[in-house]
Amino acid sequence: MPRETMTIAQKVESIRILSPDGTVDKKLEPKLPDEDLLGLYKTMLSSRLFDERCFMLQRQGRIGTYGPTKGQEAASLGFAYCINNNDWFVPAFRETAAMLYRGWPMSTIMLWWGGHEIGATPPKGLNDLPICVPVSSQCQLAMGISWAQKLKKTKDVTLVFVGDGGTSEGDFHEAMNFAGVYKLPLVQVIQNNQWAISIPRHAQTASPTIAQKAIAYGFDAFQVDGNDILACIVAGQEAVKKAREGGGPTIIEAITYRLGVHTTADDPKKYRKDEEVKEWEPKDPLIRFKAYLEKKKLLTDAVETKLREEIRLKLDEATAVAEGYRASKTEFFEYVYAEMTPELRKQKAELEEYLAHGAKPSHANELSRV
Numbered sequence: 001m002p003r004e005t006m007t008i009a010q011k012v013e014s015i016r017i018l019s020p021d022g023t024v025d026k027k028l029e030p031k032l033p034d035e036d037l038l039g040l041y042k043t044m045l046s047s048r049l050f051d052e053r054c055f056m057l058q059r060q061g062r063i064g065t066y067g068p069t070k071g072q073e074a075a076s077l078g079f080a081y082c083i084n085n086n087d088w089f090v091p092a093f094r095e096t097a098a099m100l101y102r103g104w105p106m107s108t109i110m111l112w113w114g115g116h117e118i119g120a121t122p123p124k125g126l127n128d129l130p131i132c133v134p135v136s137s138q139c140q141l142a143m144g145i146s147w148a149q150k151l152k153k154t155k156d157v158t159l160v161f162v163g164d165g166g167t168s169e170g171d172f173h174e175a176m177n178f179a180g181v182y183k184l185p186l187v188q189v190i191q192n193n194q195w196a197i198s199i200p201r202h203a204q205t206a207s208p209t210i211a212q213k214a215i216a217y218g219f220d221a222f223q224v225d226g227n228d229i230l231a232c233i234v235a236g237q238e239a240v241k242k243a244r245e246g247g248g249p250t251i252i253e254a255i256t257y258r259l260g261v262h263t264t265a266d267d268p269k270k271y272r273k274d275e276e277v278k279e280w281e282p283k284d285p286l287i288r289f290k291a292y293l294e295k296k297k298l299l300t301d302a303v304e305t306k307l308r309e310e311i312r313l314k315l316d317e318a319t320a321v322a323e324g325y326r327a328s329k330t331e332f333f334e335y336v337y338a339e340m341t342p343e344l345r346k347q348k349a350e351l352e353e354y355l356a357h358g359a360k361p362s363h364a365n366e367l368s369r370v
């Protein structure tokens with residue numbers, strides 16, 4: 001047989017359950033309790049309103065650069081719904097909806113975007129890592145955590161997020177390769193929002209799908225409609241179950257769209273067309289989920305109004321807590337390791353000394369040598 005086409009055993013399945021107008025595919029609809037569905041909607045709406053609030057705070061100079069998640073709420077929340085507190089949750093930086101669902105206080109997330117180290121402190125009882133900006137570095141951390149889970153023979157899994165741009169980094173590839181070889185309990189979600197700042201998806205990889213990269217790593221993948229929370233949940237639950245049962249990792253590519261700016265320091269009008277945004281706006285995950293819940297008679301205008309008011313009050317409270325926070329000038333030394341190293345303790349003491357008494361002669365000498 002000198003020449004033949006090989007059949008590769010791995011597979012990529014695609015899933016959509018809710019169409020943009022909220023019509024559900026009855027055969028695929030997951031059976032979720034009504035209170036869970038409403039809770040998910042409340043979290044999605046909270047995330048959207050949080051986004052609007054932070055955007056406004058940034059424009060008023062009250063927080064630092066902010067990265068909105070508008071349009072991508074389902075593509076993080078749906079997966080967070082599939083894990084429990086013992087599992088590890090490793091975000092990138094567009095997973096606000098999932099973080100709120102996990103129990104991160106709004107004020108903590110605001111403090112993070114305000115540049116405060118304390119904003120990177122996960123709430124007690126959660127196995128979460130904080131927001132991670134060095135693109136794809138979180139994939140390595142998640143790979144290490146899931147390796148530990150495997151070595152310790154726990155039944156826990158790790159859920160990690162990366163963007164479409166992040167999949168071009170070596171860190172992503174190394175993590176996926178290792179996860180495949182060691183069959184780690186890892187669920188790798190790729191939020192494919194079509195852009196990596198100004199680089200469009202087609203310039204990121206020549207693969208027709210990002211999901212299919214899993215084939216080369218030796219495991220299966222899903223490509224889901226990331227604006228359909230039910231599709232995210234179904235794929236997430238299957239991947240988590242497989243990981244818990246020792247079946248190894250899964251890549252889930254969630255097709256979504258960044259409806260807003262990359263960050264408040266960006267102007268997308270310089271590199272993408274308004275028509276493209278207009279095309280995606282009706283596919284908004286919030287509109288779609290709302291229509292589904294209305295058809296199920298779980299959501300009415302009165303409930304929506306009440307929810308919005310509740311969330312507005314929580315946002316006011318969170319803004320007051322975040323703006324009332326006063327950081328010490330040396331606290332950043334304390335957030336690098338669980339316990340400060342001797343070197344960090346020394347540096348902290350030196351800075352405290354400097355702040356109290358000004359530069360010592362030894363400092364002046366060192367500075368003059370630089």
Ligand SMILES: Cc1ncc(C[n+]2csc(CCOP(=O)(O)OP(=O)(O)O)c2C)c(N)n1
Nearest residue numbers: 094133134135163164165166193195196197
């Ligand atoms: C290692 C590294 N390189 C570059 C950057 C600057 N940067 C921040 S976000 C980003 C694009 C990321 O695109 P993608 O992974 O698609 O995530 P998205 O912003 O679309 O959510 C870049 C290049 C960074 N934060 N880290």
Ligand SMILES: [Mg+2]
Nearest residue numbers: 163164195196
């Ligand atoms: Mg992207």
